[in-house]
Amino acid sequence: MSEHQGTWWIWKVFWILLIITGVEVVLGIIKPEILLVQFLGTSILNFIFIVLTLVKAAYIVQIFMHVKYEKKALRYALYLPTLILIPYLLFILLSEGSYLFS
């Protein structure tokens, strides 16, 4: 973090998080017709929500938790378990969950 001067970079992330949350809330209240089209089992709107959430999560982890400025080894030690295990858990539930209907 030492390469940063002042606190502008903190407020920049604050505004990004605030604007993304604002967009999510507005979309959640309006729910535009065109975004309710079904795609891969859910609406496009839900995909937009998930992508925006992941963007917010990336900013929090990378900047606020300053993982971006850690050593490569530590970055991998943190990212690999989460990015392998959580998608795996989702995959298992999505594929095995279909048995709930049979």
Add this chain to the structure above:
Amino acid sequence: MASTADTSKEEHHWGGGSRPLGARYGKLMMWFFLLSDALTFSGFLTAYGLMRFKYENTWPIAENVFTHFPGLEGDQPLLYVALMTFILIMSSVTMVLAVNAGEKMNRKAVTNWMLLTIIGGFIFVGSQAWEWYHFISGDTGAVESNRQEIVHVYNEDGERLSFSQVIHGMEEGHASNHGESFAKEDVLFALKQNNALYLQEPGKAGKMYSHEESVALLDKGDVVQGANMIRNEYGRKQFANFFFFITGFHGFHVFSGVMINFVIFYNILLGTYEKRGHYRMIEKVGLYWHFVDLVWVFVFTFFYLV
């Protein structure tokens, strides 16, 4: 060759001589804890997703459940939870500012930003208590059939009615029951009187019952107001259970975060870190605090938006 001691620095890997991760012990341990906690929360959220997928058609729609805002009447979907999100993001920002000030050894700034972070945390926990209170005390009331299905009362215009409106009439009654409890007999009597009223399941494809079926359903069933672990007026029992469990577990994290932040704040006031020569403790609790914010970002999306 067993006892040849080599003192060159490269050989001391197991004694901590080299630093492959470039992070101090305390920070690493905090990260390992957060990693396991992240997996715990993803377990909860995927389990929630699975149950929601199973009861896809009758799962309550969050914006029909969380509609209150302090001081405002009527439907205010998402507004309150958006405010809560803003409060948590804001307190995350004050925490980064505290860590930043700590690196510069600016004691006064650390004190102020830490205090603001604690206040933000308290406001968030209080907001959650307020939301729980409204969730538990209930809104419109519902009918539970003898097969444990939850159904709501609607009028001929497809408007959802509260028990208050069913019994006192549309003009006299409130859109929300406002803590008034209603007996099954009174609701049944009012339902029989008005042929336009019918019952319908919640969710995007909930089953609709005719007036006659509705009367029979309530006759054999019961009325439900509010929410607990056994039944709730919003819909599936699992909906309330997951709400209590996930937001409760997160709220407990926020609460313990506030407590830890307070201990750190007290130590800042005592000058402990000034004596120690560094404010690295702030960085460690900061990581925990941001993690709490991170989890909320996901809870917000999967519980309230999707």
